[in-house]
Amino acid sequence: MTVAALEALTRNAVDVLPHGELARKLERGRPLRVKLGIDPTAPDIHLGHTVPLGKLAAFQRAGHTAVLIVGDYTARIGDPSGRSKERPVLSTEELDANARTFAEQAFRILDRERTEVRYNSEWLGQLDFAGVLGLTRTTTVARLLERDDFARRLAAEEPISISELLYPLMQGYDSVAIEADVELGGTDQLYNLLCGRDVMEAYGLEPQVALTLPILVGTDGRDRMSKSKGNYIGVAEPPEEQFGKLMSIPDTATADYWRLCLDEEPLAGEPMEVKLGLARRIVRRYHGEEAAVVAEAHFTRVVRRHEAPEEVREVRVRAEGESAWLPGLLRTWFDLPSTSEGRRLVEQGGIRVAGAVVRDERVPWGSLDGALVQAGKRRFARVVVESPSA
RNA sequence: GGGGGAGUUCCCGAGUGGCCAAAGGGGACCGGCUGUAAACCGGUUGGCACCGCCUUCGGAGGUUCGAAUCCUCCCUCCCCCA
Numbered sequence: 001m002t003v004a005a006l007e008a009l010t011r012n013a014v015d016v017l018p019h020g021e022l023a024r025k026l027e028r029g030r031p032l033r034v035k036l037g038i039d040p041t042a043p044d045i046h047l048g049h050t051v052p053l054g055k056l057a058a059f060q061r062a063g064h065t066a067v068l069i070v071g072d073y074t075a076r077i078g079d080p081s082g083r084s085k086e087r088p089v090l091s092t093e094e095l096d097a098n099a100r101t102f103a104e105q106a107f108r109i110l111d112r113e114r115t116e117v118r119y120n121s122e123w124l125g126q127l128d129f130a131g132v133l134g135l136t137r138t139t140t141v142a143r144l145l146e147r148d149d150f151a152r153r154l155a156a157e158e159p160i161s162i163s164e165l166l167y168p169l170m171q172g173y174d175s176v177a178i179e180a181d182v183e184l185g186g187t188d189q190l191y192n193l194l195c196g197r198d199v200m201e202a203y204g205l206e207p208q209v210a211l212t213l214p215i216l217v218g219t220d221g222r223d224r225m226s227k228s229k230g231n232y233i234g235v236a237e238p239p240e241e242q243f244g245k246l247m248s249i250p251d252t253a254t255a256d257y258w259r260l261c262l263d264e265e266p267l268a269g270e271p272m273e274v275k276l277g278l279a280r281r282i283v284r285r286y287h288g289e290e291a292a293v294v295a296e297a298h299f300t301r302v303v304r305r306h307e308a309p310e311e312v313r314e315v316r317v318r319a320e321g322e323s324a325w326l327p328g329l330l331r332t333w334f335d336l337p338s339t340s341e342g343r344r345l346v347e348q349g350g351i352r353v354a355g356a357v358v359r360d361e362r363v364p365w366g367s368l369d370g371a372l373v374q375a376g377k378r379r380f381a382r383v384v385v386e387s388p389s390a
Numbered sequence: 391g392g393g394g395g396a397g398u399u400c401c402c403g404a405g406u407g408g409c410c411a412a413a414g415g416g417g418a419c420c421g422g423c424u425g426u427a428a429a430c431c432g433g434u435u436g437g438c439a440c441c442g443c444c445u446u447c448g449g450a451g452g453u454u455c456g457a458a459u460c461c462u463c464c465c466u467c468c469c470c471c472a
Contacts, residue, residue: 219428221428244426248428250429253428276425299426340438344434345419348419348420377420378427
């Protein structure tokens with residue numbers, strides 16, 4: 001075990017507790033069982049998830065065993081970490097579907113052959129009431145209420161359910177079940193990870209090392225990346241989408257993205273160049289070199305030069321009546337929520353036909369046939385008008 | 391078991407009988423500007439072929455010319471005391 005190897009495993013880590021324990025475990029020379037738990041509450045993995053996943057992959061490359069816990073059982077409760085409200089409970093079907101795609105997407109980062117995927121319903125589902133009681137005896141209410149989330153919610157007179165209180169214990173029991181040596185998580189997981197130590201000890205096991213990583217901010221540069229906040233970049237999203245979203249993050253967040261998503265130091269240079277470099281590398285990582293080049297070209301063309309993309313989908317419409325009524329047509333072409341939305345777009349000068357802004361709701365059919373219609377800055381369609389009798 | 395309080399448009403949150411499709415903020419969308427899908431500035435933001443009509447303020451009834459606002463019952467949630 002070299003100093004450099006230890007450095008690689010702990011790079012970007014915020015806490016590695018207890019101090020010196022990881023080095024001690026590594027020195028024994030046997031592969032460690034490194035645990036990362038994920039809640040299948042959303043179907044897609046985003047860049048925020050890739051931070052601990054990337055760290056897990058790093059352990060894997062160093063010869064250790066990655067144990068990916070899919071929290072299909074715990075998800076029924078919802079992790080209260082960082083939450084100010086109870087989470088909505090998902091149906092079993094949704095959770096199952098999410099769990100599958102989630103694990104699948106995780107293999108974009110992990111080595112499939114060397115990853116142990118476990119569903120925690122495997123052991124949590126086996127616990128009878130006596131087992132649950134045994135688990136609850138490992139801690140006290142006061143200790144559970146120590147954590148910030150709970151303390152804050154209690155102070156704000158917001159509800160905390162008993163099942164949420166049990167969450168850290170269940171997560172800790174996962175560590176018992178798989179005999180974890182190390183557990184990874186975001187800084188918001190610190191309490192849960194440490195609670196896991198106590199639970200393991202109570203079950204006669206050597207407590208795990210808790211390794212926490214920074215929380216990645218979302219594209220808004222402010223809040224943590226999450227699906228529900230709509231500020232996320234999914235690893236399975238199309239290349240153009242990823243590239244554009246990455247370019248939209250605030251400059252202040254760029255360096256963090258380099259370190260946490262790529263595990264590299266940011267380039268030196270102009271902010272724009274640094275961000276372009278980031279977007280290229282990330283898209284390349286998840287979609288390959290060629291897709292990255294195409295995505296960048298698309299960005300340059302559509303966003304920077306305000307031109308239409310190379311390929312524009314075609315929409316067909318049958319000419320009916322004297323003239324075309326745009327709000328209704330826009331609704332179907334661009335999947336708008338209502339025709340009122342279409343009206344607003346026209347009113348606000350957000351609609352261009354063949355490059356010219358259109359301000360009337362009615363236009364001659366002739367002006368639409370073969371024309372490129374643009375809604376806002378990024379939505380395009382090529383129109384084909386069919387004659388009414390055809 | 392007793393007492394108090396809350397449920398409003400995508401979210402938070404004003405609104406206690408007509409001036410309410412409902413303040414303000416967030417988000418989203420459009421426009422301007424820009425290296426950017428950032429920041430900033432301006433506008434829009436229930437639906438409908440829309441100068442008018444329809445639906446919305448936890449649910450169901452009721453009072454009234456007129457209700458998000460008043461009454462009754464119900465549902466959900468929170469706090470305090472025990």
